[in-house]
Amino acid sequence: MIHQNINVALIGNPNVGKTSVFNQLTGLNQQVGNYPGITVEKKIGFCKLPHNIKANILDLPGTYSLNASSIDENVVIELLLNKNDKLYPDVALVVTDVENLKRNLLLFTQIKDLEIPTILVINMADRMESKGISLDIPYLEEQLKTKIALISSRKSQGIEELKNLIVTYKSISAEPCLNASIIDKEYFNNLQKAFPDQLLYKLWLVITQDVNFLNLERKEIQGPFTKSHTELKRLQQQETIKRYQFINDVLKVGLAVDSSVAKDFRSKLDRVLTHKFWGYIIFFVILFVIFQSIFDWSSVPMDFIDSTFATLSTMAAEHLPEGILTDLISQGIIPGIGGILIFIPQIAFLFLFISILEESGYMSRVVFIMDKIMRRFGLSGKSVVPLISGTACAIPAIMATRNIENWKERLITILVTPFTTCSARLPVYAIIIALVIPNHRVLGFLNLQGLTLMLLYLLGFGMAIFSAYVLNKVMKISGKTFFVVEMPNYKLPLFKNVAINVIEKTKAFISGAGKIILAISIILWFLASYGPGEKFKNAETIISTQANNHSLSKTEINNRIAAFKLENSYIGIMGKTIEPVISPLGYDWKIGIAIISSFAAREVFVGTLATIYSVGGTDNETTIKNKMESEIHPITGAKIFNFASGISLLLFYAFALQCASTLAITKKETNSWKWPLGQLIFMSSFAYITALIAFQILK
Amino acid sequence: MRTTINSLKKSEKAIIKDFDIDIIPLKLLEMGCLPGNTVELLQIAPFGDPLYLDVNGSHLAIRVETAREIEVEIIKTEF
Numbered sequence: 001m002i003h004q005n006i007n008v009a010l011i012g013n014p015n016v017g018k019t020s021v022f023n024q025l026t027g028l029n030q031q032v033g034n035y036p037g038i039t040v041e042k043k044i045g046f047c048k049l050p051h052n053i054k055a056n057i058l059d060l061p062g063t064y065s066l067n068a069s070s071i072d073e074n075v076v077i078e079l080l081l082n083k084n085d086k087l088y089p090d091v092a093l094v095v096t097d098v099e100n101l102k103r104n105l106l107l108f109t110q111i112k113d114l115e116i117p118t119i120l121v122i123n124m125a126d127r128m129e130s131k132g133i134s135l136d137i138p139y140l141e142e143q144l145k146t147k148i149a150l151i152s153s154r155k156s157q158g159i160e161e162l163k164n165l166i167v168t169y170k171s172i173s174a175e176p177c178l179n180a181s182i183i184d185k186e187y188f189n190n191l192q193k194a195f196p197d198q199l200l201y202k203l204w205l206v207i208t209q210d211v212n213f214l215n216l217e218r219k220e221i222q223g224p225f226t227k228s229h230t231e232l233k234r235l236q237q238q239e240t241i242k243r244y245q246f247i248n249d250v251l252k253v254g255l256a257v258d259s260s261v262a263k264d265f266r267s268k269l270d271r272v273l274t275h276k277f278w279g280y281i282i283f284f285v286i287l288f289v290i291f292q293s294i295f296d297w298s299s300v301p302m303d304f305i306d307s308t309f310a311t312l313s314t315m316a317a318e319h320l321p322e323g324i325l326t327d328l329i330s331q332g333i334i335p336g337i338g339g340i341l342i343f344i345p346q347i348a349f350l351f352l353f354i355s356i357l358e359e360s361g362y363m364s365r366v367v368f369i370m371d372k373i374m375r376r377f378g379l380s381g382k383s384v385v386p387l388i389s390g391t392a393c394a395i396p397a398i399m400a401t402r403n404i405e406n407w408k409e410r411l412i413t414i415l416v417t418p419f420t421t422c423s424a425r426l427p428v429y430a431i432i433i434a435l436v437i438p439n440h441r442v443l444g445f446l447n448l449q450g451l452t453l454m455l456l457y458l459l460g461f462g463m464a465i466f467s468a469y470v471l472n473k474v475m476k477i478s479g480k481t482f483f484v485v486e487m488p489n490y491k492l493p494l495f496k497n498v499a500i501n502v503i504e505k506t507k508a509f510i511s512g513a514g515k516i517i518l519a520i521s522i523i524l525w526f527l528a529s530y531g532p533g534e535k536f537k538n539a540e541t542i543i544s545t546q547a548n549n550h551s552l553s554k555t556e557i558n559n560r561i562a563a564f565k566l567e568n569s570y571i572g573i574m575g576k577t578i579e580p581v582i583s584p585l586g587y588d589w590k591i592g593i594a595i596i597s598s599f600a601a602r603e604v605f606v607g608t609l610a611t612i613y614s615v616g617g618t619d620n621e622t623t624i625k626n627k628m629e630s631e632i633h634p635i636t637g638a639k640i641f642n643f644a645s646g647i648s649l650l651l652f653y654a655f656a657l658q659c660a661s662t663l664a665i666t667k668k669e670t671n672s673w674k675w676p677l678g679q680l681i682f683m684s685s686f687a688y689i690t691a692l693i694a695f696q697i698l699k
Numbered sequence: 700m701r702t703t704i705n706s707l708k709k710s711e712k713a714i715i716k717d718f719d720i721d722i723i724p725l726k727l728l729e730m731g732c733l734p735g736n737t738v739e740l741l742q743i744a745p746f747g748d749p750l751y752l753d754v755n756g757s758h759l760a761i762r763v764e765t766a767r768e769i770e771v772e773i774i775k776t777e778f
Binding site: 064065067069100102103106230233234236237240241244267270271274275276279280364367368369371372373381405482483484485486487488489 | 720721724725726727728729730731733734736741742744745746747748749751755756757758759760761762765
């Protein structure tokens with residue numbers, strides 16, 4: 001039972017190793033979900049403590065202070081201000097980095113003001129010796145009114161001691177360690193008198209932040225205690241100075257650094273990685289290696305998954321008793337699941353590389369060297385991260401824009417990110433490239449198919465940058481522009497952290513996209529297996545009559561019947577209806593069906609074609625690719641998937657916004673339907689026009 | 700003429716004197732950018748912007764337009 005466990009909240013600045021502490025305490029015993037109504041990740045883990053006590057460990061989003069500037073940070077405040085929340089902590093662990101103790105303690109003093117029992121966790125203690133740092137723990141514990149756990153989450157040191165400390169949570173001090181209200185005695189005295197039952201610091205947070213909580217409404221307090229924006233900010237500044245004064249005084253005695261010991265590896269590496277020439281070369285080489293390896297390494301498992309599911313389908317059709325249910329399983333469900341699982345290798349590799357880049361601290365250096373260039377296009381250096389992670393999936397990428405401080409730069413980043421080639425486009429690209437681009441080598445080492453794929457990626461980035469440039473010129477939004485990015489110390493990525501991250505992200509993607517794909521596959525199968533009217537019902541008789549005149553073999557008759565049925569099924573009629581709109585692009589009604597069904601999620605395209613061709617044909621062993629290859633135009637006899645229609649399809653999928661989840665996340669992050677709708681209309685019409693031009697020129 | 704962070708040379712140290720509170724974001728203050736604290740210019744990005752600083756022991760990067768608003772006094776190094 002969850003409510004009998006004690007609640008432990010992990011709080012800390014970004015880059016202090018908070019997630020490794022979380023992983024150390026909980027192992028793989030964690031649940032990742034979302035906070036209700038918002039897309040902030042909620043991570044809860046479970047931990048067995050000594051004396052048979054169990055704890056729920058809540059990993060809160062990293063924050064520099066309790067003055068929230070993003071919804072991630074707001075989550076922290078809202079939880080800590082609401083004693084009735086079922087996750088309200090019995091004890092808070094403030095995680096700090098021994099090398100950044102001064103800055104990390106700012107948040108600690110704020111948490112102490114909320115009168116929650118708080119343990120100070122000083123992480124990365126294994127570096128103390130090499131950095132010449134020594135701490136006076138008893139003195140610090142006394143001054144900061146807390147218990148201190150010296151740990152190294154990387155080396156698994158001090159974790160048991162920390163667990164023992166958590167068990168004693170009832171005896172840990174909940175007193176504030178300084179009194180910041182002396183910055184304006186009169187104001188704060190009156191505030192406390194007006195609300196004697198409330199914590200003073202809570203009141204102050206409610207006045208300065210955008211949070212509501214239960215019986216204490218903002219308006220009610222703000223009325224008599226309102227101040228101008230500048231006055232409030234001045235007070236916040238004085239508060240921050242006060243806190244730093246206290247911290248500086250405490251650390252003057254409690255912390256000693258022998259700087260002669262510290263040898264700086266960081267500045268040497270910085271000099272290379274941010275170099276005006278080598279910095280960029282290194283960055284592009286890393287990108288190139290990432291993309292090359294994703295395609296090289298994942299093609300084997302992907303082919304394996306593809307053929308396994310084709311075999312499974314056949315086996316199901318052969319060994320299960322004949323009937324509708326078997327057809328649904330072999331033609332609807334199995335190809336549908338295969339269409340989801342085929343994503344796993346590429347997504348896992350992409351998340352692997354992205355989390356290594358972030359864990360190591362390299363990503364901040366990329367932000368640093370790219371900022372000036374990106375600003376020319378109305379973006380920020382911080383837009384690089386969403387644009388790169390957009391190659392995995394636009395959803396986490398759009399969420400990653402939250403740390404872009406400037407609204408205009410952030411909005412543009414959100415709007416252009418869906419142009420980057422996400423992993424959902426990959427199966428579509430992969431199959432069409434395999435069909436229409438010859439598998440030749442040029443210049444001895446470049447594979448023509450690989451080259452095409454790389455061009456499509458560049459096209460995606462290019463389009464993103466170009467539309468950003470246009471949006472920047474067109475949009476009239478002026479906001480305060482500012483930009484602060486922390487440059488964390490370089491760290492060797494921890495295998496455990498990276499692995500957990502990759503597993504969680506892949507799982508979330510598969511279960512999120514998987515449900516849609518599976519549901520759509522089943523619906524499609526029904527729509528393709530049933531049809532309205534006499535034609536569908538009497539397919540056998542109609543075709544048999546025709547066959548008598550042409551003297552066809554039995555298999556040919558069966559194939560014709562199946563094709564005739566598909567044409568007159570519900571989905572066939574839908575495809576036929578839109579055929580006039582898409583035939584100038586070189587597509588037939590079957591591709592039309594695939595486009596309709598992939599409107600909500602583009603990865604459905606391949607699965608749809610798989611389902612359609614399974615319903616239409618009798619031979620189950622061949623893979624989707626073979627079926628598409630042999631598809632010919634009924635009148636002209638030309639291949640349906642030829643060079644011109646192939647290129648046109650590639651361009652259509654490169655530009656069209658066929659992803660309901662992207663629309664939903666854009667709506668959530670911009671708080672308006674205006675932006676996602678604009679995105680949808682612009683991207684779709686652009687896709688249509690380029691595909692049209694390409695086909696008309698190439699055909 | 701007043702000296703601001705953007706006029707520092709590489710690896711030059713200075714003391715933060717004053718800035719316009721309406722322009723400087725709170726987040727920067729929280730990272731230690733406060734009057735009386737030291738600041739050192741560590742790196743300048745290619746194309747001259749942003750600037751990579753050590754402020755009060757914190758490593759962070761800000762743009763020149765922000766750096767221009769923060770007045771400092773250079774610490775004279777003894778020869």
